[in-house]
Amino acid sequence: MQFTGRMIDIKYKIEDFRRAIKMLPIKHLFDITTTFYYDETDNVRKYYLKETGINEQIDRHFVLGGIMLKEDINPPDVKELREKLRIPEELEEIKSKHVYNGDIFKVLDKREINPFLNWILNHDIYIHYSVANLYYYSLVDIVDSIIDEELYGFHFYLKDDLYQIAKADHNQFNNILYKYNYPNISHEDIVDFLVDLRGYISGNKLDTTHYIDLLIERIEDENISELPFIQDEEDLMLLKDLSQFYYYPIYTFHNSKHIFDHERQIEDNHFKGVTFTKNGIPFNSYEFKDSKDDSMIQLSDCVVGIISRFYKFLDEFDGSLTNLDKRLNSRQKENLSILCKIIKKSVDYNETLIHMIVPIKEQQGYNIIVSHYSK
Incomplete structure (x- = not known):
């Protein structure tokens, strides 16, 4: 369902959105009681045609997601992680630019990416995301x-x-x-x-x-x-806005709490005056916070940046693990393995944590790589 335009005094019934979910054999997986933290990347605001083509690069992959904590699990202390990443004390937050840059191959070759990925893998946390290949x-x-x-x-x-x-x-x-x-x-x-x-x-x-x-x-x-x-x-x-991706987890994981990084355009145009109801009763399971005040949002920023780069590669992946292995050095292979183990760990806990709107070719590449490198 597309959501467009400014919304004022609108009520959405959770039950209406969840009708399709109720027909799924895995519907119980959406009833988890957890805390989701979010950041986003490749938010193009608007995606449209012009005389010279599209206003954005053709390989844009919007990702909204990040860290998920199970019920009764407190956010872990990131002090040790900051030290491993050599984040100066005067910097208020961890940003993706402090950990990596470049395409997925450059990311996997960064010194800082190994302690970051290992920290996530070895803590009682999971990742989640919605990814959309915007051209597709x-x-x-x-x-x-x-x-x-x-x-x-x-x-x-x-x-x-x-x-x-x-x-x-x-x-x-x-x-x-x-x-x-x-x-x-x-x-x-x-x-x-x-x-x-x-x-x-x-x-x-x-x-x-x-x-x-x-x-x-x-x-x-x-x-x-x-x-x-x-x-x-x-x-x-082609796309007036991406607000639907912010609504999706709220009604999908309706028993969970959702903490988004501040996104003024989304907040002002698509959440002001909007009320979600469950069984006729208004409820609010989400909030927008400044990432400086929440370390889990900061880590979410790092997560979605990696995921976006991963799917941009999947868009071009020829399906050959042999060819991929030839492109990777030992450090890149190790870090790709850790990334795939994090994804598998999250999917094994709850397969609905990952939501893809991408071509079948990308989905197949995802399955091939995650299955192989998570062993």
Whole structure:
């Protein structure tokens, strides 16, 4: 569900949001009573098309997440960690820039990353996050608007294939989207848009896009008279805001407490005047704090930065552990192993702590790497 625009005096029923959760076989996993700490990275504010392409880099991965503590577990003292990271006493907080910089390979090669990751692994804490590949997320409504009931079972594969093809020559693909004011395709332009879309897809198929012919066949169906998810929207606005990711854990883990780093744009535009209710009774399970006052938020900043870089690599990962091993030195392998053990530790405790809106290719890469390096 998208949340857009300024909200004033609005009430949201937790029960309405949780209807889908109640149908899941793992619904009990969402009922944990814990404390979640959050920071975010790659918050682009707005993500939109312009004449020269998209206003942001094509590989943006928004991550909201960080540290999670089980019930009755107090935040551990970070004094020892600060000493290991050589954080000067005059610095009020630990920031990701004090621990690492660069892409995931540079991060894994930093001296400071080893004591940081080991500290998390060896304490009674877990990590959690929602990650969204923003370009992928912006395109999935194309598939949902085109496919019919017969193709529902393939929709994730079709979305993955479309994303891979779109990314292959994103300048050309974005020109098509811009031409038709995507995601606001006018009724008069539906046929022309589908013709251009089919032409691009047919000319850019890859060896790995095994399902895309199903979408091409569907596009050739002249009975498509509406595109429900990419009409009646704002011209060229792919993502107006990312507030939905802040709402998601509040209604998903409704028995837990959620402590976010201050994010004024989110607070002012999407939390002022908003009330969550449970069983008709208002409740408030969240707060926004200054990271200077909370060491767990500071550690969350370091966590989400690593996770964002990890998924940017997964977007390009060819699936070969042999090739990956050749790129890694001994320090990088050790640190990747610790990172994967932290992820596995968290997933083993509760698999719902990790929420991904990414292509299947990224999910498969995640499974391959975490399974191998967490042993």
